[in-house]
Amino acid sequence: MSLQVFVLLSVTGLGLAGVYFLIASGLSLIFGLMDVLNLAHGLFFTVGGYATWWVMTRFQWIESLGLRFLVAFLIATVLGLAVGWATERFFVRRFYGDHVTQILITLGISLAGVALVGGWFSYDPQTFPVPEFMRQVAVIAGARIPVSRLLILAISVVLLVGLLAVLRRTRHGLIIRAGVENRQMVQAMGIDVAKSFTLVFAVGGGLAAIGGILGGVFFAGVTPEFGLNMLIFAFIVVVIGGLGSVEGTALSAVIVGLTQQFVNFFAGAGVGDLTVVVLLAVTLLLRPQGLLGEVAR
Amino acid sequence: MPADHARTAAATHGPDRSIGGAPILEVRDLDVHRGEAHILHGVSFDVAPNRVTALLGRNGVGKTTTLLSLLALLPSTGEVVFDGDPLSGVPTHLRVQRGIAYVPEDREVFSQLTVEENLRLAMSWEGASERLGLVHEVFPELKRRESQKAGSLSGGQQQMLSLGRALLHPAKLLLIDEPTKGLAPIVITEVVDALQQATTDATVLLVEQNLRVAEELATDAIVLDEGVVAWSGTMDDLVADDERTRGLLGVGRATRGGAEGQR
Numbered sequence A: 001m002s003l004q005v006f007v008l009l010s011v012t013g014l015g016l017a018g019v020y021f022l023i024a025s026g027l028s029l030i031f032g033l034m035d036v037l038n039l040a041h042g043l044f045f046t047v048g049g050y051a052t053w054w055v056m057t058r059f060q061w062i063e064s065l066g067l068r069f070l071v072a073f074l075i076a077t078v079l080g081l082a083v084g085w086a087t088e089r090f091f092v093r094r095f096y097g098d099h100v101t102q103i104l105i106t107l108g109i110s111l112a113g114v115a116l117v118g119g120w121f122s123y124d125p126q127t128f129p130v131p132e133f134m135r136q137v138a139v140i141a142g143a144r145i146p147v148s149r150l151l152i153l154a155i156s157v158v159l160l161v162g163l164l165a166v167l168r169r170t171r172h173g174l175i176i177r178a179g180v181e182n183r184q185m186v187q188a189m190g191i192d193v194a195k196s197f198t199l200v201f202a203v204g205g206g207l208a209a210i211g212g213i214l215g216g217v218f219f220a221g222v223t224p225e226f227g228l229n230m231l232i233f234a235f236i237v238v239v240i241g242g243l244g245s246v247e248g249t250a251l252s253a254v255i256v257g258l259t260q261q262f263v264n265f266f267a268g269a270g271v272g273d274l275t276v277v278v279l280l281a282v283t284l285l286l287r288p289q290g291l292l293g294e295v296a297r
Numbered sequence B: 001m002p003a004d005h006a007r008t009a010a011a012t013h014g015p016d017r018s019i020g021g022a023p024i025l026e027v028r029d030l031d032v033h034r035g036e037a038h039i040l041h042g043v044s045f046d047v048a049p050n051r052v053t054a055l056l057g058r059n060g061v062g063k064t065t066t067l068l069s070l071l072a073l074l075p076s077t078g079e080v081v082f083d084g085d086p087l088s089g090v091p092t093h094l095r096v097q098r099g100i101a102y103v104p105e106d107r108e109v110f111s112q113l114t115v116e117e118n119l120r121l122a123m124s125w126e127g128a129s130e131r132l133g134l135v136h137e138v139f140p141e142l143k144r145r146e147s148q149k150a151g152s153l154s155g156g157q158q159q160m161l162s163l164g165r166a167l168l169h170p171a172k173l174l175l176i177d178e179p180t181k182g183l184a185p186i187v188i189t190e191v192v193d194a195l196q197q198a199t200t201d202a203t204v205l206l207v208e209q210n211l212r213v214a215e216e217l218a219t220d221a222i223v224l225d226e227g228v229v230a231w232s233g234t235m236d237d238l239v240a241d242d243e244r245t246r247g248l249l250g251v252g253r254a255t256r257g258g259a260e261g262q263r
């Protein structure tokens, strides 16, 4: 393998890892803190992608594509936060502890989301223009890397660092980390843990929406099933990384993203996806709590 | 439940009110099921302020269950009045905010958080900064190990952290579940000394298997048996009758082990 190919595959794999991380981190925290398997999480991702497509194609009065993308980014993020918040507030909150109902409700939201987006905008893939600078290539170690990949990677890293800073340095973060370990004891210290639930859902929704924005750029378009397809890989990333661990999710996203890219390149498209499933099976056999997961109580 | 029944229950089972004043906690007809099992069949007792009341009984009789119900960590029926206000329908975090602090049976420190972070979770209480000074005085180990992950502390150190974090709370009532469980005799001595220091004038409901320790810390005693309060009175009265103690707790003066011999 030439160095150029190696660099290109690495950057592409890491870009994909960034997208995985953004959707998986919220999923992991939601499961870790609330024991909720949030099947609606893919919808948050789709919302981000479609909001971006919508703004990029409809807001033509903003002539600069760069500025339009910035506006799209902000609107998509805020929508993701709002949809995440509303999902917890109006649906999930009523069914804490009732896992079967939660799965049915969030699956329902997820499928309704696909139908709604598809019915409203059509089921065809939609593409949108991206700013000029993203379409350029940067030459790194002889490899021609699309700037968009580097941007995706950079935004993901910034959000990872930001999320870790919030978890490690703020009181909300402290409560969330404690709650992931032992929710009852957090309550027994006089803290209203339900407030953290809503917060984590909103932030998870915002991060997944940003994942949807970047995913739309990465895959050069969006479809209504976009988020649902990503959700499958996001779950694999979460389980390999360890439920509730943001660091584990990041590590696992990198492993899954790189594995997929390299295997797909050398063994043929599709084999990479299969390899990821094998990775999942191996993790479950050897380390069921995930790479950085704790055995929760 | 009729009010006069409550009064009778209090008069027969409640500790001597003339010494402690009006009870801070009144429990009436507490009834709890766990899964299929009916654990508490109408437990009634009072806890007097500014003293330590021991909640005793054989293994599995429902002592921990009682504390969990008082905190609404388990569903229950019956009436619980705390500091004059009924607690029914009040969720766990608000009960704690009203002034109940809790030291759980298995310490339940947050193992992934450092010692300092564990304590910081409890630092939002009024006056917590001054209390932190006291906690560090009573448990200097917690100061020394501030940045250590709580999960890597020894059992005794975890117990100190669990106690320390409860002591940051300006609580009107401390619920402490078996603070000496699973600790080596020398560590028990240390924890008991610290508890004695920290709970002077505090109101405590203490679950304790070690009768010697209970005797050292508590003035009043409540004994659970077969899902109800089987006996209540002063600790001195309880241990004065060896046969009764043996009958209720399965241990007597002659057989019980304790911290004393290890000093």
Ligand SMILES: Nc1ncnc2c1ncn2[C@@H]1O[C@H](COP(=O)(O)OP(=O)(O)OP(=O)(O)O)[C@@H](O)[C@H]1O
Pocket (backbone or CB within 6 Å): B034, B035, B036, B037, B039, B057, B058, B059, B060, B061, B062, B063, B064, B065, B066, B105, B209
């Ligand atoms: N989750 C549960 N489901 C069903 N039964 C339970 C559950 N937890 C505890 N029990 C039962 O409830 C009873 C009371 O338990 P509890 O822990 O309150 O006893 P305890 O007096 O604190 O005992 P110990 O002195 O051993 O701590 C026991 O018989 C126990 O087996």
Ligand SMILES: [Mg+2]
Pocket (backbone or CB within 6 Å): B063, B064, B065, B105, B177
């Ligand atoms: Mg117990």
